[in-house]
Structure formats: structure tokens, C-alpha cells
Amino acid sequence: MGLNTHNNRKESEVRRAAVSPSVIAVMAVIVLAVGMTGGLLLAWRPVPDSLQPASTDDRTVAAVQDTYDDARTVDITVHTGASQTIAATGSGMITATSCEPGAVVASGTAPLSIDETPQLALHTAVPTYRDLQSGMRGGDAQSLNDELRRLGYAAPVGDTMTWDTILAYNTLAYSVGAEPLTAENGWELPVGSYLWLPEVTVTVTSCPAAVGTTVNPGDGLIVTTATPGYAEAVMPDAGSFPGSRSLQIDGTAYPLVAPDGGGIMTITDTNLISAITSSSTYAQLLSERGGPEGMGADGGDITVSLPWTLDETATVWDVPPSALYDLEQADGCVVSDGEPVAVTVVASGLGRTKVVTQSAKSLGDVLVEGKGHPSCR
Template identity: 35%
Template sequence: MRWSHGHGGGRGDTAADGSKENHVHNHISASVALLLAIMLIAAGAGGAFLYTKARMPRSFVSTSQMETVTVETSAFDDSHTVSVTVPQSTSQSVTSPVTGTVTRLDCTVGGQITSGSACLSVNETPVLMLYMSVPPYRSIAPNATGRDVQALNNELRRLGYGAPDSATMTWDTITAFNALAASVGSPQLLQDADWMLDPSMFAWLPQPSVTMSGTALTYGGEVMQGQELFTTSIPPTSVTFSRAMSGGTLAAGDRTVTIGGADYTVPDGQSTVNDATIVNAVLNSPEYAAAVSSSDPSATGVQVSYIWKLATPLAVTNVPPASLYDVQDGAGCVVADGRPTAVSIVASQLGRTMVTVDGGGSIGSVDVPPSSAEACR
């Protein structure tokens, strides 16, 4: 019985030991399988990472490595909108040189009155309108000298008469004035009056041409010497071009401005322009008319915009901004065709910098970034 129990017990123990063995074996196998799975997942993730890196967009890849870039030249006219300030017209009175009755009145409000003309008569005598840069303040006798005499001679010559280019009243001055007076029927210089030119012989105009803006004259009415004949609207004689820019500076050189469909040249560096051709073009342009209609009448000036550009376009080289070094005050360096080269910066647009080579010459390629920091000047 003891042996039988012991033998039976041995078979039980053996079965139990086998079950434990199988359990351990299965546990090890599961662990190995788990470890292998983890390794496979890691390997897959690594492969995916490498694959992703291989397909990474170029925009995320470092570009610090130097490369040589071929560059191109182009014409640059530096076209911009320019703001022009036009002063408001000024007003001034024209007074009567004589006393009497208005017997002819051809002057109309809004009409032009020019130097050398006579649009009204007093006591049947035409009143000569005459511009002088210096207002008349005295009687001028033969051989008299002064700024007023120079102004008289200048205006007589401008009107086409043979007055001298001097500040002295000569016989040529007398002859020229009498020819002008005769052309409109106004009083002439007489020997009986010692060839004296008196301010009562003409009405002084503040400009060669004025616009009548108002008058109290009536046909048949009376006027007194020194009384206002009419008021004038004097157009501006100069306009100002703004050279300020919100970013960068204007390229140097004469500029062509388009006004009313025509082109005019503004000299390099000039802001205030008193060229009568340009001023009149501005005053008669549709752009100015539109600006005046929407401006404040009490303002001292009117702002109007035009397009201007370089009269002679520049030949520039377009380089990447990253190719420049030692940049200061519009000048810089590039490594061009393998050597440091001095350039002047003209402008920057759309991610490119336009330069000209100092001293002339051309550029075929530049290093980006520069392969050298060697001074170029």
C-alpha cells in the first residue's frame, strides 16, 4: 500500500512537473514573440522615418550649402506714382490809372487779360494793360536807370518790340513803348512831355496773363484813379514733385512724367519745377481737374498724382539678396564669377536685388551665400 501510494504519487508529481514545464515554455515563447513584435515595430518605424526623411520637401532641407547661381541683366525704368503739389491760385486787384467814364468794356469774368492788350476804354481812350515784374511807382524819364526800367525793357522785348537789354531808358525804349501803345490806341510818349513815361499811361498787371475773377465795372459807369477795375485769379507758376518714397529711394537720373497723355522731362534731383510748359500741362490736365473738384477750397495746395520713370532706363543685374555682403548706404559686394566685386544697389523687387557693377562691366554668376568675405573696395 505504501509502495502503491508512493508509485501513484510519483506519477502525479511527474504530471505536475510536465505541466509546469509546458507553462514556462509557453511563457518564454510568448515573451520572445512579444520581443520580436516590438523589434519589428521599431524596425518599421525606423524605416518609415527614413522613408519620410527621404521624401521631406526641399523647403525643410537646409540650404546653407554654397552654390553658384547664374544671373541675368534687364532694363529698369524705376516707374512710380509721383505726388505733385500745386499751390492754390492767388487773387490780386488791377486798379484804374485814370479817372473818367467807362466807354468800352470788353473784359468778362472768367476771361483772360494779357499784357499788351486793352479790353476797356475810359473817356474813349483805351487803357493799356502792361505787366512789369517791378510795379510802377514813379515817372520814368530818358536815361533813368533802375529795376523798374529793366522790368519795362524786359516786357517790351517779350512782347516783340526792340527795347534794349538794360536797366536804362533809352531812345529804343521810347520807340518800343510807342509802338506798343499805338497797336491798341493808348497814349504814347511825347516830346512835349519830355518823353516821360507816367504810371497813368497804363494799368499794371501782376502777371503776363491773368484771369478776371470779378469786377464792379459797368458800361457807362464812373471810375476813379486808383479804384479797382477788377480782381484777378493768378495761376501758380511752379509745382513741386515729391521725391519721398515709403520704401527705398528713387534711382538717380532725369525722369519722364506723363501728364495728360504727354511726356515731359524733369531734371535729376529737381523737386520744384517752374518750367512754364510743365506747369501749364499740370494745370490743364484732367488729373488736376479731378483733384481740384475733390479738394478743400481752403487748402493751400492741391495734391495730384502722375506716373514718372527714368528717362533713360538702367541696365541692371538681378541677383539674389543672399548673395550680397558688406552692404552699406546703397553699396555692397558679391562674389561674382569667383571674385569679390563691388556693386551699387539700384532697387529691390519681388525677391530680387537689382545692382550695377561699379566701374562698369557685367556679371555672369554669383555665389549664394558668398564664398568669401573679402573686401571688394
């Protein structure tokens, strides 16, 4: 038994001697691996963007051609003056009237009658201050011709009263039953032949002369609300599209040239001001003020915002926003058909960006991801 014990002890020692080198070798490998991993972690640094490899996203989409009117918003403040009184030009009794508060009196109509003769109401930029005859020239003759043509009658162009002016005036007078010009007075248009309106249309505040009232020249017939005197517009810069533009007012285009670089400009064109004050936008704002009566006798200001668009639409391209790279303000690049192309951003939204090419070059298939590609500049 003693011999067996001795032999077993020797076998155990032999096995330990055989295993120990293997274990040591494995442990050494593990320690070495851990050390190398720790060294790599300590040595790692992020790679700068400039040294990153170019994007490998080679997906492309077709740039979509579109038209663009580059609508800009123009804020226009209409300054109104004090209310005015339309006065009688002759003597007699008021025998008929359509005057009532809130009513609108338009140029070329007859809002009332004196001694059963309809009284023509007419807007002219320069009131007739003298008896006009054929051959006479001046601002009053020019204004009369302009208004007759605006109303659709065949008056001449220019500042001279002619036979065509007389024919146009008489055609208008006959249409409303007013007194025409006749041979008896040498086809002369006397001062006071019509009721002068300060604007193409006026809104009535009160009616001093009711039916049955006897009036004399200068007596008040109709009191108007405050009328627009002039307007000021805050004009934006034309930006990438310097072409001719127009204000859009209820579906009608009104040409409006802005100063270079934008800024505040004064509008005195009575036809344009009339279009603005007759617009649905202005009417809504006026209603919120309590109507014409809410403006008061001394007037006030109303600011409307209207679109200002290109008369000829521009050609633009719709591309994914990610296609743009090297952006500096609105200028950037896209890769089109494998080539970098310089573009300018004009609008963006709904996952698409509208651009124009700086060289009038058409865009084809553009890379969805442009970042990392060569610059176009």
C-alpha cells in the first residue's frame, strides 16, 4: 500500500508538470491580446471631416423642371385724408336721389337729379376750373380725356380738348340723362357741368340734400368718407429675379416698378390706389375698423399685404435638400449627371428645394447625397 501511494504521487506530479506550460501559454496570449486592445483604444482619435472619404451614396433622382413666379409680399399703407363734400353746381330742387349713408357713388353715374335733370358725377385728376372749348389745352382737358377713355368712351389721348372729346362726353351724358354739350353754347363745357368726385368711387357718409330741398351753387349734396390721398409701399429686393413685376389684386395684375434694392416707395397713381382700396383685402380690414364710418372725418391709415410677382415666370429645378453641398448663403452645388453644377437656392419646402443654375445649364439626374463631392466653384 505504501508503494502504491508513492506511485500515485509521482503520476500526479508528472501531470501537473505537463499541464502547467500549456496554461501559462494560454494566459500569456490573453494578456497580450488585452494589452494590444487597450493600446488601440488609447491611440484612437476621430478622423477630421476633411479627411473622411467621399460619400459612397451614388443614388440619383431626376431634377424636376418647374415654373416659379417668385411671389414676394408687399406691405402697402394707404393714407386717407379728411372727408369731402360734393357741392351743387347749379340751382334748383332735388327731385330724385340715390344718396344714402354707406352707398357708393361711382364716376360716370348720376346719383341725383335737380329739377328732373340727372346730375353727372365725374372724377378728373384736375377739376374743370374754366369753360372748355375745342382746341384748348391743359391739365383739365387731359384729365377729362383720360377719364372718358377709362369709362370706355372714344376720347383722344393727350391734353387737348377736341371734337372727339365732345362726342365722348355727350355719349356719356346721354347714357345717364344728363345735359349734353350743344351747338347753342358753341359746344362748350362750362365750369360746373358735372359733380366733381375726388376719386373714381366715393363712399357716402351723409346726405345733406334730401328730395324736396332747394339748393344753390356750393350747397352740400353728398358728404363722403375720408378718401385715399396716397400710399406707401415697403418693397422687397428683387433678389435672383430682377425682371418686371406686378401687384396681384383680386386676380388682376398692376405693374409696379420698385427701386433698386427695395425700400419704401410712394404710390400716387390714383388708378392703382383705387384698385387697392377696392380690393377684398382692403374691404376686410376696413370692415374690422367698423366700415367707412369707423375711419372718422379726419381719415386714417390701413395697411394691406399684397403679392408682387414676376410678369414672366422663371425656370427652376426641384432637387432633394440633401443634394446641396458647399452652401454659402443661397449659393451651393449639386452633382448633376456626374458633374458638379453651381446653383442658387430660391425656395424650399415639403422636402424639395427649388434652385436655379448659375450658368443656365439644365439639370439631369442629381446625386441624392452631395456632401463630400468636388466643389463646383
